[in-house]
């Protein structure tokens with residue numbers, strides 16, 4: 001094997017981001033190819049998932065600690081098996097796991113999942129049929145429990161999680177109102193994902209527009225952002241409304257945690273707020289995947305992917321995600 005083939009490209013953490021991550025926080029490096037040990041497999045990575053939780057992890061605010069400087073940036077990926085020493089996978093099979101931002105990865109066989117390419121394109125294994133899809137499905141089925149005729153509000157409406165939440169609530173017969181960060185994303189939420197209305201939280205008259213879009217108040221809210229958007233949503237809660245606390249995108253890039261919202265309306269409405277951690281629902285993954293894949297197949301569930309090309313585009317794609325530039329599930333194609 002010549003020198004070229006014994007190394008691979010990887011994006012490594014150069015310094016811990018302060019505030020909004022910068023391209024210089026990351027560095028493209030040439031690293032030796034990893035070799036699998038017993039019960040491990042080597043994967044050629046084809047897709048990388050860009051996810052907001054990485055920002056929380058790099059800031060030391062996630063269940064898993066910030067990786068050491070110089071190491072490969074962590075993250076989910078999809079790829080084909082090049083070499084298997086576990087006896088559990090065939091060469092050429094498509095799998096997903098925590099590959100990190102690199103051309104190849106060595107993973108413990110027990111941490112890797114097979115990707116069923118017959119369900120939908122394989123990139124969906126980290127999007128609509130992956131953790132974002134399960135997050136949406138678990139929040140809707142287990143917490144929101146939407147009923148026909150109710151009004152449901154969803155933030156990051158055009159994003160990977162929010163777009164599935166909106167469509168599941170629409171399929172349940174609800175009026176679905178989205179909140180998003182640009183006119184373009186609001187148009188995508190209504191035209192592609194079937195939201196009945198979508199309001200831009202960056203507009204000066206946001207609160208007024210939100211009230212106009214929800215004239216009967218809201219019976220449920222799926223919160224992906226926290227902060228001022230959550231505060232506005234709480235002011236619209238109807239009696240016995242349900243609120244899913246799923247994400248805090250509003251504070252991932254802030255050095256200081258902002259002062260909390262006024263939860264008074266939650267008490268007044270006898271509403272139930274429930275935190276969502278997707279990993280509590282892994283046992284339902286097969287059920288969720290079957291249900292969502294059937295909806296994709298019959299045309300009642302759509303998804304959108306925002307694809308960046310080449311490993312070197314991963315840092316800019318991730319920064320774009322944190323800026324809200326992604327139109328759909330953010331991915332890197334290798």
Ligand SMILES: NC(=O)c1ccc[n+]([C@@H]2O[C@H](COP(=O)([O-])OP(=O)(O)OC[C@H]3O[C@@H](n4cnc5c(N)ncnc54)[C@H](OP(=O)(O)O)[C@@H]3O)[C@@H](O)[C@H]2O)c1
Nearest residue numbers: 156159160161180181224246247248249250276277278324
């Ligand atoms: N609880 C769990 O187990 C779990 C699991 C998976 C994901 N999540 C959370 O779900 C949320 C959505 O994740 P996703 O993968 O679907 O990402 P996404 O919505 O596809 O992309 C992230 C979006 O966050 C919004 N955003 C970024 N910065 C923001 C800011 N400062 N203020 C308000 N919004 C901002 C932007 O959309 P807009 O411009 O439309 O606001 C951006 O497009 C994240 O908060 C994530 O951490 C939680």
